[in-house]
Amino acid sequence: MRDRPLSDKPLVVCDRLAARYPGAAAPSISSITCEIKRGNRVALLGPNGGGKSTLMRVMTGELAPSSGEIELFAGRPALVPQSERSRLDYPVSALDVALMGSVSRLAWWRRPSRADRRLALESLRRVGMAELAGMTFGELSGGQRQRVLVARALVQDSPLLLLDEPFAGIDAPSAELLTVLFDELAAEGRGLLIATHDIEQARSWDLVLCCNRVQIAFGRPSEVLTREVIERTYGAALVALPGDESLSILPPHHHDHGEQR
Amino acid sequence: MIDWLTEPLREPIVVRSLIELALLSVVGGTLGCWIVLAGRAYSAESLAHSMLPGLVGAALLGLPLIVGGAAGLVVGAALISLVGRIRLLGTEVAVSVVITSLFGAGVLLGLAPSTPAGLNGILFGDLLAVGTTEIILAGGFAVVVLIVLVVLHNTLLVTGFDRRQALAMGRSPGPFDLVLALLLAGATLVAVQALGNLLVVVMLIGPAAAARLLTARIAAMMALAVAIAWAASLFGLYASYHADLAAGAAVTCALVAAFIAALLVRALRDGFRGGSRRRGRAAQSRGLPLQSRRA
Numbered sequence: 149m150r151d152r153p154l155s156d157k158p159l160v161v162c163d164r165l166a167a168r169y170p171g172a173a174a175p176s177i178s179s180i181t182c183e184i185k186r187g188n189r190v191a192l193l194g195p196n197g198g199g200k201s202t203l204m205r206v207m208t209g210e211l212a213p214s215s216g217e218i219e220l221f222a223g224r225p226a227l228v229p230q231s232e233r234s235r236l237d238y239p240v241s242a243l244d245v246a247l248m249g250s251v252s253r254l255a256w257w258r259r260p261s262r263a264d265r266r267l268a269l270e271s272l273r274r275v276g277m278a279e280l281a282g283m284t285f286g287e288l289s290g291g292q293r294q295r296v297l298v299a300r301a302l303v304q305d306s307p308l309l310l311l312d313e314p315f316a317g318i319d320a321p322s323a324e325l326l327t328v329l330f331d332e333l334a335a336e337g338r339g340l341l342i343a344t345h346d347i348e349q350a351r352s353w354d355l356v357l358c359c360n361r362v363q364i365a366f367g368r369p370s371e372v373l374t375r376e377v378i379e380r381t382y383g384a385a386l387v388a389l390p391g392d393e394s395l396s397i398l399p400p401h402h403h404d405h406g407e408q409r
Numbered sequence: 410m411i412d413w414l415t416e417p418l419r420e421p422i423v424v425r426s427l428i429e430l431a432l433l434s435v436v437g438g439t440l441g442c443w444i445v446l447a448g449r450a451y452s453a454e455s456l457a458h459s460m461l462p463g464l465v466g467a468a469l470l471g472l473p474l475i476v477g478g479a480a481g482l483v484v485g486a487a488l489i490s491l492v493g494r495i496r497l498l499g500t501e502v503a504v505s506v507v508i509t510s511l512f513g514a515g516v517l518l519g520l521a522p523s524t525p526a527g528l529n530g531i532l533f534g535d536l537l538a539v540g541t542t543e544i545i546l547a548g549g550f551a552v553v554v555l556i557v558l559v560v561l562h563n564t565l566l567v568t569g570f571d572r573r574q575a576l577a578m579g580r581s582p583g584p585f586d587l588v589l590a591l592l593l594a595g596a597t598l599v600a601v602q603a604l605g606n607l608l609v610v611v612m613l614i615g616p617a618a619a620a621r622l623l624t625a626r627i628a629a630m631m632a633l634a635v636a637i638a639w640a641a642s643l644f645g646l647y648a649s650y651h652a653d654l655a656a657g658a659a660v661t662c663a664l665v666a667a668f669i670a671a672l673l674v675r676a677l678r679d680g681f682r683g684g685s686r687r688r689g690r691a692a693q694s695r696g697l698p699l700q701s702r703r704a
Contacts, residue, residue, distance in 0.1 A: 249578070256564050284625045304578065
């Protein structure tokens with residue numbers, strides 16, 4: 149891990165947070181008690197349907213908590229949704245999509261300014277997409293689209309980024325680029341909550357939040373990622389691969405996360 | 410040839426129709442793009458048909474069509490939202506049921522012996538009867554549409570691309586949906602005198618759908634949609650004059666023909682580009698493994 153001071157300023161604090169979708173009998177998440185500070189890379193682990201996206205929707209304010217508390221200290225976080233949800237038939241360029249991030253800072257009648265445009269181009273450069281800024285969004289590859297969505301979140305310019313399975317279904321070079329970028333963003337003093345299925349990657353980050361409808365654990369990876377916690381997080385989906393000392397998780401339907409339109 | 414072009418213009422009726430069609434082209438071309446992109450073509454069509462009883466009622470009472478149409482729209486919208494609450498039916502079923510009922514009621518009224526002749530005019534419009542009032546109305550509405558669409562452009566772009574993400578970025582799509590629906594209702598009202606209850610939708614959907622096939626950016630799509638609408642209107646009106654066809658129907662056919670032409674152009678272009686685009690994408694990614702893409 150890199151040598152850098154973790155600032156003490158929290159960006160978000162959750163205290164026994166629970167949230168329920170309208171009409172649902174049971175809450176989708178409950179007992180979430182965690183804190184994300186500047187400089188933290190926090191892995192959000194859990195099975196599909198375990199409430200990872202729901203927690204992010206509560207943090208962006210789309211869904212109100214049904215009990216407990218959430219406190220945001222630096223405004224609205226920037227969400228990078230699962231890219232397979234994107235509309236590919238929409239007549240916009242990669243730059244147009246990145247620029248959309250500026251609406252979080254603009255009044256409803258305003259258009260993006262030159263400064264927003266510069267920030268959008270700069271953000272596309274950071275995700276390695278500057279040369280393809282003029283391409284139509286729907287014609288990009290899955291990894292390229294994911295990077296454009298990350299650029300859009302950077303244009304939102306929030307110190308807290310929520311990334312919903314940013315590595316799902318993308319090519320290896322895109323994944324490497326994003327991993328390096330996330331390290332840089334944390335080093336700049338941003339907090340990142342990253343939903344992922346990759347436990348090895350989670351071990352290299354600062355904190356881990358394990359969630360399977362209820363919070364299973366929250367803390368440093370070295371303390372949290374025990375066999376017991378992982379099994380409780382993923383249910384029975386834990387698999388030991390032959391000839392491999394470390395545990396491997398094969399989350400349900402992982403193969404379904406490939407390129408989807 | 411020159412005569413063929415100038416002769417109709419000596420008729421004030423034709424000139425008025427051309428002006429009206431130009432204004433409706435601006436409304437239909439620009440607003441239509443958002444309706445097509447939002448996947449609202451079906452509601453546009455339904456809304457237009459739900460005004461029929463109102464229009465016929467206005468004709469019976471001797472009121473301006475626009476008043477009856479507005480009343481019809483309000484009743485239609487209220488009924489759709491009521492029936493839409495029946496959980497067992499989907500919204501689409503609710504819309505179909507309400508629209509067909511209202512449309513049937515309108516036709517019944519229109520064919521009653523005591524109704525003055527003129528159901529034709531209501532169903533198919535009377536382009537050549539367009540007067541100064543209609544032109545002023547269409548002009549005023551075109552200005553309103555342009556102003557609203559310019560002011561809301563960025564918001565409509567963002568909410569149309571990803572509603573949930575718009576919400577996550579603090580821009581709730583609801584109010585803007587409503588504005589779009591109001592503009593749509595206004596457009597059908599303003600255009601009904603010229604194009605009629607059955608044909609009004611073609612001006613809103615046809616040019617935008619055609620432009621969607623040929624462009625990859627929203628501004629270009631809007632400009633092309635207006636151009637297509639206006640060109641097809643001209644063509645339809647001249648054809649109507651020289652071949653003695655019903656004006657509204659001729660314009661409608663020309664708009665549909667423009668859409669089919671766009672479809673053919675797109676198919677040809679995709680055919681040509683298929684091979685070269687694949688090479689281009691591979692080159693752009695500079696060796697990055699491209700994911701397989703479903704067609």
